[in-house]
Amino acid sequence: MGDTAPVLRIDGLVRRFGERTAVDGVSFQIAAGETYGLLGPNGAGKTTTISMIAGILAADAGSVHVHGVPITTAANPHKRHIGFVPQQIALFDDLTARENLRFFGGLQGLRGKALDARIAATLDMVGLSDRADDRIDAFSGGMQRRANIAVGLLHEPTLLILDEPTAGVDPQSRNQILESVEQLGTAGLSVLYTTHYMEEAERLCDRVGVIDNGRLIAEGTRRELVTQIGEHDRIVVRGDDHLQEFAAHVRHLPGVVEVSVADHSAEVSADDGAAVLAGVVTCAVEVGMAVTGVEVHEPNLESVFLHLTGKALRDRAD
Ligand SMILES: Nc1ncnc2c1ncn2[C@@H]1O[C@H](COP(=O)(O)OP(=O)(O)OP(=O)(O)O)[C@@H](O)[C@H]1O
Ligand SMILES: [Mg+2]
Structure with missing residues (x-):
């Protein structure tokens, strides 16, 4: 594990589903403490890309390195550096937040006082300490998502991957989720955040990769991206x-x-x-x-996307 290696490096990732190439040679790096946004419309290849990074979907070509160590779908202790928060809520409705965290922490091999301490820490990170002993089915959609994020943080990953954590939640919950992610970024975690909301990418991300049709078509800070298109x-x-x-x-x-x-x-x-x-x-x-x-x-990222692809980023019906 090289000390100078980026937290994440992916090179030329490719994934096909039948005739369709969902991810077509995507490469990028994430440095320690950096929040990186993967911004693209529905079907761009975001979930497929991060599923390969998390080692839950096999790549047809390319490589994933976490702290300099290659990751595949095979078992690998280095996967512990990744916290993966899927788009779908994966919690037990009839258990409290604390009981859910105890269960999932147990699966990660955490026990006793160490587990209790991580539960307290992760609930604090997502702002749910005062609701720890309420059942998940009594939570708002946004609170459920934050509890889901707490699960991804339990084993102290250095890279947290979030797949569209605000999709389909009300504006207030959305803001609470964004605040939680902002705080995690400030606390020094590396974050990979997928979204098709350019406002979120602009607010949260140090750098943004714009993905469309399985290809990374531009990358940089908002300023670099708008400069690239001459605005x-x-x-x-x-x-x-x-x-x-x-x-x-x-x-x-x-x-x-x-x-x-x-x-x-x-x-x-x-x-x-x-x-x-x-x-x-x-x-x-x-x-x-x-x-x-x-x-x-x-000029915002919407104008960048429009300039690069000739189409609007947001699926307005969403
Ligand atoms: N298991 C699968 N079988 C067949 N095709 C798939 C599968 N998973 C994804 N695809 C296809 O790959 C492409 C990329 O899908 P992906 O889910 O990665 O997009 P996305 O950027 O995450 O979109 P969204 O914003 O809607 O979540 C799409 O055309 C999708 O239909
Ligand atoms: Mg997706």
């Missing part, structure tokens, strides 16, 4: 006077790509809107402009 952040500065003078000054700021002036506003394009914002506002003050509003617009 810029836009700052709209509203005001009525000194607009031309303002534009002439702003044009010379480092990081500013373009400035255009309209009747009651100026629009500044920049690679990083937040980075030039203070300079832009200072320019307005210096030329004596009475600013009535400032807005920063950042």
Whole structure:
């Protein structure tokens, strides 16, 4: 186990189902503490990819390395580094959260005080400590999902894989799940998160891989991805006077790509809107402009997906 090896490295993963190639040569890496989003529409190949990573589905080609050690469907102690949370809730309805965790912890070989301590820790991580002794069938959908995540965390994995954990839950539960995942990421766990909601990928993920038709078609931070498709952040500065003078000054700021002036506003394009914002506002003050509003617009992953595939990311009927 090389210390410098990434937590996860997959190379050229391929999986066919009959004539259909569900995953067609997917490669990416996840570093320690990184939250990586696999973003793609229904049928893109997300679940198939992570099932091969977790070693529950055989790959037709390619490799999976966890902490530098190859993983296949064969038994391998290194699989313990992975916590896998499937999309379907896999809990006993008529048991409490604690009883479920005790059962699944037992399957992982945890016993006694060590198990009790892990149960307390994982319930805390997903914000369910105060509901530990309530039955699962008395939980909301979002709470059930968080209990499901706690099961995946019991054996202290270094990589947590979550398959669309917010699919089909109400907005409040969704937010609770996202908060739990955010906290896990902050706590230093590596997370692989699949979703077809670009807002979730933008909020949670350090890096995003965009997957479509079984292929990874782009990868990077939101900023890297929007730069790759040639889009810029836009700052709209509203005001009525000194607009031309303002534009002439702003044009010379480092990081500013373009400035255009309209009747009651100026629009500044920049690679990083937040980075030039203070300079832009200072320019307005210096030329004596009475600013009535400032807005920063950042292109999102939806525009990246649309640009790359010519189709909308979200299945609107979902
Ligand atoms: N067991 C299987 N047998 C046959 N085809 C399959 C099987 N599993 C997946 N597929 C096909 O592989 C493709 C990728 O499916 P996959 O479940 O990986 O997509 P996904 O990105 O997870 O989609 P979703 O967002 O809907 O969960 C689809 O065309 C699907 O029909
Ligand atoms: Mg899926």
